[in-house]
Structure formats: C-alpha cells, structure tokens
Amino acid sequence: MKPVYLLDIEGTTTPISFVYEVLFPFARAQFGSFLRDHWENQDIRQEALALSEGIENFEQAEQAALSLMDQDRKLGALKSLQGRIWEDGYRSGQLKSQIFDEVANLLRTRKSAGLRTYIYSSGSVLAQKLLFAHTPEGDLTHLLDGYFDTSVGAKGEAESYRKIANQIGIAPGDGLFATDVVGEARAAREAGWEAAILLRPGNHPQPAHDFPEWTALD
Template structure:
C-alpha cells in the first residue's frame, strides 16, 4: 500500500550529518556572541527564554551568552538556542555563505512523491525556521514548495511515540498510512510504536538494523512509484 503521507527527518536522511556538524554549527557558534550583542531588540525574547530555561531570572547579557555557548557546545535541543541559531543561519544563507545540503537522490525522491500527490512533511530536532531555511536555500534551489508542513520538538521529542501520534493527528492521516524516514533507530522505534510505517536510511556505510526496511538512498524507497 502506498503511503498517504511521508514524514522525513533531515540529518542523515535528506541531508548530510556533516553539513550540520561542519558548516551550520561552527557558523552559529562563531557568531553567537556578536549577534546577541549587536541585535538587542531581536534577541530580547530569546534571552527571556534563556533565563526561564536556566531558571535564572536575573541572568545578565553576558551570562545569557555564556549559557547559550554551553548549550551550543553540548548540542542541547533547547528552544531559545535553536531559535537563535536559526536567526544566525538566516543571515548566513542570505549572504550566500553556504547553501543547504540535500542529497540529489533525496531531491529526486521528494519531487517524485510530490508529483504523485503524496503530502510531504519534515520532522527534525532543528527549529521549523531552520528547516525552512535549509530547504529554501538548498543546493538544488528552493524546495519548500514540495512540503505540506514542518514539525520540530515543539510537538514532542523524536524518540517518544506520543510525538508521532500527535503528528498523525495534526496532518489528519491515520498512523499506519504514514511513512517515516530516519537514520536513527530510536526514532524509528518510537514511530513504529505509534503505528507508522518506517524505513531506515543507512547512508555512507552507516549501520543498519534487521527489524526495519533499509534504504541507502531515496531511489530504493517505494520503488514501485519510480516507473509508475
């Protein structure tokens, strides 16, 4: 049975883990302090969220920067950090400092499924804003018209089954009719527990598991759709 919706992860699935680790993260880390100091009005709500998350209501500007650096270095999935990273990356994309990496086979697969009328969604630990930036400024151009919607950890943690139940409810498709794509076994376990169909992306020699369908690229996912 062909899925009625496809939900995809980003890192290691549509895009290289190296792009995030070696391009995006170093870019935001190097510019974080300067960006916060030079954009007081834009970052004021973010800093309030930092104080709330850290349970330090009187933390000053430099203290907030230090906390953000600590979260950044620990790769914490925390809302205010993700928001700030997205703001910094937006400047980088706009300046042409980089484009969003998307595997050519992922571009082809997404376009193929979209042309077939299958609604496509993104679910990533990166903020929705960051997701739209990556696909909107991708190596292949603006891919955002291919997607019907985006989800981040505001809907729930990626390793919890309830998150996938919530996504199914939000898009109005029963779980068993949704295909979820990811390179992380624990995410697939959660999606499978919620009743979704799943496929593991094992790119670049990544280890596979024998309990789920495995694909090394989007070319082998739903092969019956390629020549239909």
C-alpha cells in the first residue's frame, strides 16, 4: 500500500445513492426552516447571502440554495450550509451515514500499519467529518488523518493535489488518490500522484482511460 491514501467520498467510500437519495433530499426539505430558525446567526446569514446577489431574507436564500442544488453547483457557501443542516440531522438521529463494506476495515488496517489516510471531497470538511462520525461501524474519524474540501481547489485541477501534498508533507509520488471520476484522477496524476478508479454499483460511466480499476478499496 502507498504511505498515503487520499480518498474521494461519493462513489468511492460511500454509495452515490446515499448522497442523492438521502443527503440532498434531506437538505432540500430542511433549508427553509433551518434558515428561518438561524437567520440571526451572523455566520449562517453571511453564508446565505453569499449564495446569490440581491438576497434580502431567508425565503430568497432558500430559493437560491435550491436553485444551486438543482444545478449541482459546488459553491462553498452552499456546501457549508448543507453541512450545518446535516449536522442537525445526524445529531437528532434522523440521518445515519453509509459506507461500503470494506471501508472501516481498510481504515483500521492502514492506521495500525502507520499509514496515513485523508479525505478529499467537494462536500465541506464539516460534512465529511459528520459522515465518518456516524457510520454503521461507529465513529471512524480517529482513523483518518485529515480532510480537504474545495477550499484547497477544485478536484479537477492538478494544483489542488500539489497543495494537498505540500500541506501533508509528502512527495506526490508517495500518495494515491482513489476516485470514481477519470477527470479527477487525471488531475491527480498530472500533479505526480498515483490514482485509481473505483467501479462501484451506481457509479457513472467514465470515458476510456489507463488507470487501475478497483471494485473495492482493499
């Protein structure tokens, strides 16, 4: 195994269906009441106002959020608000995350062997931590060494992977990025990382490529 694994979430550690059939619908259903109840919170209001120009109240912010979700936009403010909503859902017991069967054992094996594992996802760092804290296998956050979201850069840009390698103190060649998206794998390889494509149930078809294809992370 490589000394460092950098793992995508959607379609890699977690079924795509959980994201699109559980997390996103939950956020959509809760956006209006969440913004109404927290509109006086300055941090939350600032994130809501950043969703679009001209927002003056929580109703307009809700409509902007839903429109961005419909477009599958990766806007940082949207991802942060989604993470806050999911946090409420996990804490109340309404949400329980999903991971593929081998993921927990992989993380335990790597940790016991002194190998590092990081997460890189378009979801906010908060959302990533929540997902791994509320799995059917329990809280797995102690098995992970760090989290990266799009604040470090887009997943399809090689510079993002250079920054991650620099931040965690490795030569890119010592790391492997696992993802279900060929474009992201190409960006990682351009930055010097090795990369692998996950073939999971429900993953989207990918263009022709020369990356290793894995059906599981172990």
